[in-house]
Amino acid sequence: MSRHSWWLALPIAAITLFSGTVSAQSGATASDDATSDTSASMQQVLDRFRADSQAAEQRDNQRLEALLDDRQALQQAVSDAEQRLQQAQVRREELEARRSDQQQQLADLRQQRKQDAGDIGDVSGIVKQQASELRDALAESWLTVGGDAALPPRLDDRGLVDxxxxxxxxxxxxxxxxxxxxxxxxxxxxxxxxxxxxxxxxxxxxxxxxxxxxxxxxxxxxxxxxxxxxxxxxxxxxxxxxxxxxxxxxxxxxxxxxxxxxxxxQQPTLWQRFQQGGYVGYVIVALGLVGLLVALVQYAYLLRVSAKMRRQTQNPETLHDDNPLGRVLGRFAALGRDHAPEALEARLDEAMLAEQPRLERGQPIVKLIAAVAPLLGLLGTVTGMIVTFQSITVFGTGDPQLMAGGISQALVTTVLGLITAVPLLFVNTALNSRSRRLIGLLEGRASAVLAEHLEAETAAVAHAEERRHGAHA
Structure with missing residues (x-):
C-alpha cells in the first residue's frame, strides 16, 4: 500500500469505527429501553447522527482534498527547492571556482605589491633621508632669510611618501x-x-x-x-x-x-699676544724700548753734530765749541808753535780720542740688547715648553687648550726676541756708520790742519836757512 492509500484509509476506518460504536450503543439502548422510548425518537437520533456523520464526512473529505492539494503544493515546493538546491550547488561550485581564481589573483597581486612596495619603499626611504639631510644642512642657510623659499618638510618615518x-x-x-x-x-x-x-x-x-x-x-x-x-x-x-x-x-x-x-x-689682539709672552716677554719688550730710545737719542745727536761739523768745515776761520771738529781745532790752535811735530800729532790724537766716545755713545748698549733679546726669547721658549710638559703630565693630551698657554708663551717670546733684535741690529749699524763717518771727517780735517802746520813750519825753517846763508855770503 502506498503512502497516499494510507492517507485515504485512515478517515474511512475512523468513520466505520465511529458508526459501529454508535450502532452498538443504539442496539443496547433499544433492548434495554424498548418499552419506554418510541421508534420515532430513535429515528430522530439516527437521522441526526447520520447528518452529523455526513457533515463530518464532508468535512473530512474537504480536509482530505485540502491535504491532497497541500501535498501537491508541497511536492511542487520540494521539487522547486530541489531544483533551486541543484542550481545553488552549481552556483556554489562556480563561486568556489571563482573564489579560488580570485584568491590566486589576490596572492599574485600581493606578491606584485610586495615587490613594487619594496622599490617604492627604497625610493621613499631615499627621499626621506635626502630631505632630512638637506633640511639639516640648510638649517643655518641664508636661503630662507628674506625670501619666499622654505626648507623641505620633515617626513614621517612611517609609511610611504605620497x-x-x-x-x-x-x-x-x-x-x-x-x-x-x-x-x-x-x-x-x-x-x-x-x-x-x-x-x-x-x-x-x-x-x-x-x-x-x-x-x-x-x-x-x-x-x-x-x-x-x-x-x-x-x-x-x-x-x-x-x-x-x-x-x-x-x-x-x-x-x-x-x-x-x-x-x-677668536684671534687675539696685539695686546693679548703681548700678554701671552709672560714676564719674559715683558722684559724683552722693555729692553727693546730702552735700546730703541737710546738709539734714537744718539742718532739725533749724530745728526746735529754732523750738521754743525759741516758748518765748521765751511767756515774754518771761526772755531766753535759746539762740535767736535771745532773743539779739536781749538785745542790744536791753543798749542804753541814751538812743539815738536810728534808732540803736536800726539796732542791732536788725544783731542780726537776725547771726542770719539761721544760719537760712539749708546752703541754698546744697543749692540748688547740686540744680542741678549734672542737669548731671552730662547729662555721664554724653554719656559713655555716646561709649562706645556707640566700640563701634559697632569692633564694628559686630551685637551689641547690646556697646552696652548705654554706653547703660546714659547712662540711669543721667540717672536718678541727676534722682533727686538733685528731692528736694533739695523739701528746699531746705522749708528756705527754715522759715527765712523764723523770720526773719519774729524781725523781727516785734523790731519789736514797738522799737515798745513808742518808744511808752514818747514817752509819757515827753509826760508830762515836761506836768509842765513845769504847773510853769510
Whole structure:
C-alpha cells in the first residue's frame, strides 16, 4: 500500500469505527429501553447522527482534498527547492571556482605589491633621508632669510611618501635653487654687538653672505634671527659698506660657512699676544724700548753734530765749541808753535780720542740688547715648553687648550726676541756708520790742519836757512 492509500484509509476506518460504536450503543439502548422510548425518537437520533456523520464526512473529505492539494503544493515546493538546491550547488561550485581564481589573483597581486612596495619603499626611504639631510644642512642657510623659499618638510618615518609630499619637496627644492642665485634687500631686526636689536637694511647674496652696514651677519637659531658677527675685518667692512651703498662691486664671502670668520673673531689682539709672552716677554719688550730710545737719542745727536761739523768745515776761520771738529781745532790752535811735530800729532790724537766716545755713545748698549733679546726669547721658549710638559703630565693630551698657554708663551717670546733684535741690529749699524763717518771727517780735517802746520813750519825753517846763508855770503 502506498503512502497516499494510507492517507485515504485512515478517515474511512475512523468513520466505520465511529458508526459501529454508535450502532452498538443504539442496539443496547433499544433492548434495554424498548418499552419506554418510541421508534420515532430513535429515528430522530439516527437521522441526526447520520447528518452529523455526513457533515463530518464532508468535512473530512474537504480536509482530505485540502491535504491532497497541500501535498501537491508541497511536492511542487520540494521539487522547486530541489531544483533551486541543484542550481545553488552549481552556483556554489562556480563561486568556489571563482573564489579560488580570485584568491590566486589576490596572492599574485600581493606578491606584485610586495615587490613594487619594496622599490617604492627604497625610493621613499631615499627621499626621506635626502630631505632630512638637506633640511639639516640648510638649517643655518641664508636661503630662507628674506625670501619666499622654505626648507623641505620633515617626513614621517612611517609609511610611504605620497605624491603630494613628493610634489612639495620638489617645489621647495626648486625655490631654494632659485633663491641661491638671487640677491635681495630687506628690512629685518638685527642684534648688534651690544645686544640691542634694531631694524636695519640687510643685503643677502644667495647662500654665500648677508651683511648690514658693512658688518657681516650670522643666524641665531632656526627662527631666522640675525646678529652682527663678532669681528669683521676693516677692509671687508669698507668693501661691504661700499657695495650696499652702490659705490663698489666687491664683496667678502666666507666659503667655510663662518669658520674663517669665527677663527678671525677668536684671534687675539696685539695686546693679548703681548700678554701671552709672560714676564719674559715683558722684559724683552722693555729692553727693546730702552735700546730703541737710546738709539734714537744718539742718532739725533749724530745728526746735529754732523750738521754743525759741516758748518765748521765751511767756515774754518771761526772755531766753535759746539762740535767736535771745532773743539779739536781749538785745542790744536791753543798749542804753541814751538812743539815738536810728534808732540803736536800726539796732542791732536788725544783731542780726537776725547771726542770719539761721544760719537760712539749708546752703541754698546744697543749692540748688547740686540744680542741678549734672542737669548731671552730662547729662555721664554724653554719656559713655555716646561709649562706645556707640566700640563701634559697632569692633564694628559686630551685637551689641547690646556697646552696652548705654554706653547703660546714659547712662540711669543721667540717672536718678541727676534722682533727686538733685528731692528736694533739695523739701528746699531746705522749708528756705527754715522759715527765712523764723523770720526773719519774729524781725523781727516785734523790731519789736514797738522799737515798745513808742518808744511808752514818747514817752509819757515827753509826760508830762515836761506836768509842765513845769504847773510853769510
Amino acid at each position: 605624491l603630494q609630499t613628493f610634489e612639495r619637496v620638489r617645489r621647495d627644492l626648486a625655490g631654494l635653487i632659485v633663491e641661491s642665485g638671487r640677491g635681495v634687500r630687506f628690512q629685518a631686526p638685527v642684534a648688534g654687538q651690544d645686544g640691542d636689536v634694531s631694524q636695519r637694511e640687510v643685503v643677502r647674496l644667495g647662500d654665500t653672505v648677508a651683511f648690514s652696514d658693512g658688518n657681516l651677519l650670522q643666524r641665531m637659531g632656526d627662527d631666522g634671527r640675525l646678529a652682527v658677527f663678532a669681528a669683521t675685518p676693516g677692509d671687508a667692512r669698507q668693501a661691504l659698506r661700499a657695495f650696499q651703498q652702490g659705490e663698489g662691486n666687491q664683496i667678502v664671502i666666507d666659503p667655510t660657512d663662518g669658520d674663517v670668520l669665527e677663527a678671525l673673531s
